[in-house]
Amino acid sequence: MNIMMMLIAGKRLYGDKIEHVKETQKFREAVTGWFELSGAANVEYFIPLLRILDLQGVMKKMKWVTEVMEETVQKIIKEHRQEVIGKRETMIDSMLELGKKESEKYSDIVIQNIAITLLLGGSETSANPIEWAMALLLNHPDALQKARAEIDAQVRNQRLIKESDSIHLPYLECIISETLRLYPVAPLLVPHESREEISLGGYEIPKGTMLLANIYQIQRDPEIWEEPMKFKPERFKDGRSNGKWMAPFGMGRRKCPGEVLAMRQMGLVLGSLIQCFDWERLGSEPVNLSEGSGLTLPMATPLEVMYRPRHIMTDVLLQV
Ligand code: HEM
Numbered sequence: 001m002n003i004m005m006m007l008i009a010g011k012r013l014y015g016d017k018i019e020h021v022k023e024t025q026k027f028r029e030a031v032t033g034w035f036e037l038s039g040a041a042n043v044e045y046f047i048p049l050l051r052i053l054d055l056q057g058v059m060k061k062m063k064w065v066t067e068v069m070e071e072t073v074q075k076i077i078k079e080h081r082q083e084v085i086g087k088r089e090t091m092i093d094s095m096l097e098l099g100k101k102e103s104e105k106y107s108d109i110v111i112q113n114i115a116i117t118l119l120l121g122g123s124e125t126s127a128n129p130i131e132w133a134m135a136l137l138l139n140h141p142d143a144l145q146k147a148r149a150e151i152d153a154q155v156r157n158q159r160l161i162k163e164s165d166s167i168h169l170p171y172l173e174c175i176i177s178e179t180l181r182l183y184p185v186a187p188l189l190v191p192h193e194s195r196e197e198i199s200l201g202g203y204e205i206p207k208g209t210m211l212l213a214n215i216y217q218i219q220r221d222p223e224i225w226e227e228p229m230k231f232k233p234e235r236f237k238d239g240r241s242n243g244k245w246m247a248p249f250g251m252g253r254r255k256c257p258g259e260v261l262a263m264r265q266m267g268l269v270l271g272s273l274i275q276c277f278d279w280e281r282l283g284s285e286p287v288n289l290s291e292g293s294g295l296t297l298p299m300a301t302p303l304e305v306m307y308r309p310r311h312i313m314t315d316v317l318l319q320v
Contacts, residue, residue: 001031001123003265008115009076010090023072030068035124037062039294073112091115118258125185126262128296130270133179135287135303136231138279143233147172151275157312160320161271163264169271174233176266177241180248182231185296187216189250215247216297276317277307 002012011019018024037058044050044058051059080092092111099106137144147169154168155161166173192211197204205211220228224245226235235241249256256262273279281287282304290300309317 001028001119004119004122006090008091008118009073009080010088011076026068027072030065030072031120031123033061033065034069034120035295037065039296039298041293069116070112073115074108076115077108077111091118121256122258122261124296125258126265126269128185128298129176129179129183130266130273131299131303132183133175133266133270134273134279134305135289135299136179136182137175137274138281138305139286139289140231143175143231144274144279147175147271148274151271155275157275157316160316161268161275163268165271166264166267169267170237171233172267172271172274173263174236176263176270177236177246178231178233181219181225181246182229183291183297184215184219184248186248186250187297188212188214189247190254192254213247213250218245218247221245276310276313278310280306282306 002014005011005013013024013028042056042058044054044056054060077092077096080088080090081096092115095106095111095114099111137147150169150171151161151165154165161169189212192213194205194207194209194211197207199205219225222228249259249262287303287305288299288301292298292300
């Protein structure tokens, strides 16, 4: 969330050094509320009468969530317009600059909606696979050790892993790919709609049909993947799985525009966690990998683990 908000507006939402604590807290609550409401199958969304009655207060909460997000982002746009226009390199500043020539295309409403879309689309989506990856690694300590050995050899415990290390950490990338194969953040991607009548796999699909792509199933198809249910990062080594059907970021024109950023963020965060801390399961039982329901395929039981700073990383951690 901090990475996205820094990129969009040059602000942080979490941590010690945040400005406007109360406002930020409210905004964070709104973002969390948005994910909760969007992930739940509320009957109010499907039955208009219930929407009007709103017995469970779902619509009222959604209204509050939307208002808080819009008001906060509008306030940020105003601050940037008045104070620092053109001086900082944030996305809002770039769009305000472009708006000087094409004001309709870059109206405040357009900027607000792009900012909110990126903030929501680019936060939980990258955080969620990191939790799955840690859970999988705790159940496969050999893979965890291998990833750590790769990082130690590349970075040598003198500093924290950084973005430019990623090209020298192929095994870490294999772990992320294997995690996204087994637990894709959006198992049915997002709903699409046929613009015209089409014939597909023997089915006649009328124009205007909602289409869901079950990539969860495709990515576990035994005809494509050997031992599909097993966590085997090595299957991605040296491009071995190139050309196999896998689409955790979607496909085609509406494919996720944040893929490259997400892969880097996940490598950096997961790599830092592996580099800096020793990890242990809470008991002798493997971590429970059951899936919950929600917008972004959550773990049924949120991951709880024991961790402690690695002795050899103490100096580096003290400097952070
Ligand atoms: C691991 C992390 C991520 C995953 C798995 C992911 C996955 C997806 C998927 C499956 C879609 C829908 C594709 C489709 O329509 O079929 C999507 C759309 C989108 N994603 Fe991501 N995403 C991730 C990170 C990000 C990040 C970091 C950003 C922002 C920088 C982002 C911004 C968006 C936006 C704006 C769309 C809508 C694109 C459109 O409809 O044209 N995503 N993403």
